[in-house]
Amino acid sequence: MTPGATGALDLDKLFAARLHAARARPYLATALFALHTVESRRVPTMAVDRYWRCYVSPAFVARTSEEELAGVWVHEVSHLLRDHHGRSDRVARERGLTGPGERLRMNIAADCEINDDAFGDGLVRPEGAVRPGTLGLSEGRLMEDYLRQFRLGPYTEGLAWLDCGSGADGLEREWDLGPDGAYGLSAQERDAVRFRVAQGITGRPGHTPEGWQRWAEEAFHPPQPWRELLGAAVRSAASGAGAGEDYTYGRPSRRSAGMPGVVLPSLRRKPPRVSVVIDTSGSVSDAELGSALLEVAAISRAVGGRRDLVSVLPCDASARVVHPLCRAEGIPLVGGGGTDLRTGFAKALRTQPRPDVIVVLTDGQTPWPSSQPACRTVVGLFPRRDAGDGGWDEDDPDYVPDSPPAWARVVDIG
C-alpha cells in the first residue's frame, strides 16, 4: 500500500468494495487479492498495468459508491485475466495498428468484451461503462472482433477519457511503475494466478457466466484453426504405417548397388485411398460441408494422394452411391432426414479397393459403429448450434447422441 500524504486515498472504502466484489464473484477472489494497489493522482479512475498493479485515483474513490467500486475492481482484473494487453500488442502487430487512437479503440473493444456479462447478479455496472450496445454492436464477441466493427467517431466521443491503463491496451502510461518497480508480478506469477482462477472456474462450472467458462477453457489452450488440425489428423492417418508409405521388395533399394548379395527393400509411397463420408442430414449447412470437403481433398493431395483415390459418400439414414472426387462439384448431397452413419461406414468399407482412411464429416447426431473399422478414422465434427437448448430430439427430449468413439481422431470444425 502506498499511503497518500493529503486528501488520502480512502483505503477502507476501496477494500470494502474489493471484499464485496470477491464475495459476489468468488471465482475471481484470487485475482482480486493478487492486485497491488498504488495510489496515483494522474489516473482518471482506476487503471491496471501488465504487472498486476492497480493505480487508483483518491478523488475517484471519494466520489464513487462501494458497490460501483466493486464493479470497477472486477472490470480491471478482467482486463488482466483476459490478457488484453498481450492480445492488444498482437493485434497491433498483425494489423499494423499504431498510435494512441488505435490503443483507445483497443481499450474500448476490450471493455466491450468484459462488460457484456460482468455485471448484474449482485454487481452494479459502473456509471458510463461501455457496452457493445453503446456502439450499436451485438454482445458476446471477443475484443478482436469488436475492434473490426467500429471506428472512433460521434459514438465514441464520450469515451475519450476512458483509460484502463497499459494492462488493458498494452500502451505504456506515464504513471506506470514499469517492470522494475515494486510489487510487480513476474510472467510466471501472472500465469500462476490466471491458472488458479481458471482452475477454480472449470472445477465448479454452473456458477459462472458462460463467457468466463469459455475463457477458463481456453486460457491456456487457445483453440487452433480447425483446418490445421484436420490436416494433421488426415495426414498422420494417411501416412501412418501400413498406409501411404511402406517398405516393398517390388523394387530394389537405392542402396542395393553398394551391397551385392543383399536384397534391401525400398521405401515406397503407396498413395493413400481416402473415403470421405458426409453427413447430409438437415443440420449441416452446405457452406460448411463445401469448405470441409475442399480441405480434405487438398490435404489428401498433399500427402501424395490422387484425386481419383478420394471418394465421397453422402449419407443420411441410408448410404448412397459412392462418388469419386473428380466429380466433386456435381455430387448430389441429397438427404435431410435423420442420420445413421453406420450404413455409411459399412458402405465405405465394402468398396474395392478398401480405403486406407475414412474421414467422416458430421454434426455428431448419429449412432456410431460399435467396433473399430479396419482402417484409420478421422471425424470432423460440426458444432451443433442449438446444443445449449437441450432439444436434441423433439420426440424424445432425453435423447443425447453418443460422442464419437475413442478410436477415431476427432477435430471440431467451425
Added chain:
Amino acid sequence: MSTCTPPVTNATPSDRARLSQLAVADGLMALLRDTTTESRPDEQLEALTLAVAADLPVLLWGEPGIGKTAAITQLAESLDLPLTTVIASVHEPSDFSGLPIVGDDPAANGVPMAPPDWAVRLVRAGRGLLFLDELSTAPPAVQAALLRLVLERRIGALQLPPGVRIVAAANPRSSAADGWELSPPLANRFVHLQWHHDHEVVVRGLGGTWPRATLPQLDPGRLSEAVDFARRAVCGLLAARPKLVHQLPSSETRRGGPWPSPRSWDMTLCLIAFATAAGSSRDVLSLLVRGAVGDGPGLELLASLDRMDLPDPEELLADPAGAVLPERGDLRQAVLDGVVAAVRNRPDRSRWDAAWALLVRALETGAPDLVVVPATTLASLRQENWDVPASIERLAGVVSMSRRADQAAARAAVATKARR
C-alpha cells in the same frame, strides 16, 4: 565457388580483375561476419542451456527463420562442444537404425548394421552437440527410427558416448505446410521449448551484437538440497494428484506437444534440481517444467511450488510475533487460511490465541479485506470456556469493513433487481 581457379601465373588480365573482385567480396563478407556477443539475460536461452546441461533432449519449436539454428550454434560454441547438424527430414530410417553391410560369410558372421559417417565422427570425438533439424517434417518411419536414437542414444550398433547432447528443432504445424505431427512417444522424450524471437535481440544482433549463452553456474554446495527440493516438489504434487502421472494427449490441439508420463516427470525432477542448483528464476523453471509435462500439469506443479514457498502454519503459530507474512494479497490469504485450517485440525486454546495474534499482525501490515474470511472462520472455532483475547478489539475495523461490504451488497442487489 572458386574450387577450379586457374593458377595465377597464366591468368589473363580479365581473370585477374575477376579474382580481385572476389577478394574484395571476401573482404566485405568478412566484415559482415565480424560480430560480437554480449552477455544478456535471456530466459529461453537459459532454459535451453540448463536442459542441455542436464543431458535431456531438447526440442525447439519455432517459425522458420527466427534464429533457432543460430541459437544452437552459439550454444555449441559457448559450451565448447563440436556441432553436428543432421536434417532429419532428408534421411531414411536406415540412416538412424544402421545400414546393413555384407561381410565374408553372412551365415556365420551375420550382417552388421553400420552407422553413418557423422555418427562415427561424433563417437570418435567423444563429445559434441547433435542437432536434429526439421524434425516435424520427417516422415513417420524416420520418426520411429529416431525414437531409438533419442532415447537409447544408439545409431545402428554404435552407442553415443555420454558427452554427446541432443537438441532438435521443429516448425509448428501452422507453418510446416506439409509437415507431420510428432508422434506422442517421440514427443514425450523431449523437453519442448517454444522459441520466440525477441525484437530487441534481433535488432541488436543485426547491428553486430548477438546475445551470449552462458552455462548456468551450478553451485556445488547446493546439490543435495536441490535434489531434495525437486523430489519433494514432484512427489508432493503426484501424491495428491495421481491422475497427473500419466495422461496421453487426448485432444487434437495437444498432440505433438509435451504430455505427462512417468518419464517426463522424471525429466521434470531433473530439471527442477538443475534449475535450483543453478539458482535460476521461476520464469526459467516455468519454461522447462511446462516444456516437459505440458501446460496444465506444469502450472499445477508451479502452483504447488508457490505453496511450498509459503511459511508453514505450524511455525507461524509457534511464533506469531516474529511471523513474516507474504506481501502479495492472494498468497497472504492462502497463508492465513492455512493457519485457520491448522487450528481447526488441532483446536487448542493457545493455538487459537496465536492465530488471533497472527490476524492482527496481518491487519497491521497489509490490506484488511484479506483478514475478513479467516477471522470469521476463526471466531466460529471458539469453544465455550475460551475467553475472547484482548487483541480481538484491534480487529474491530475488520468487522466494520465486513458490514460495509454487506451493505454495499444489499444496495447492489436492490439496484440490479430494479434495473432488470
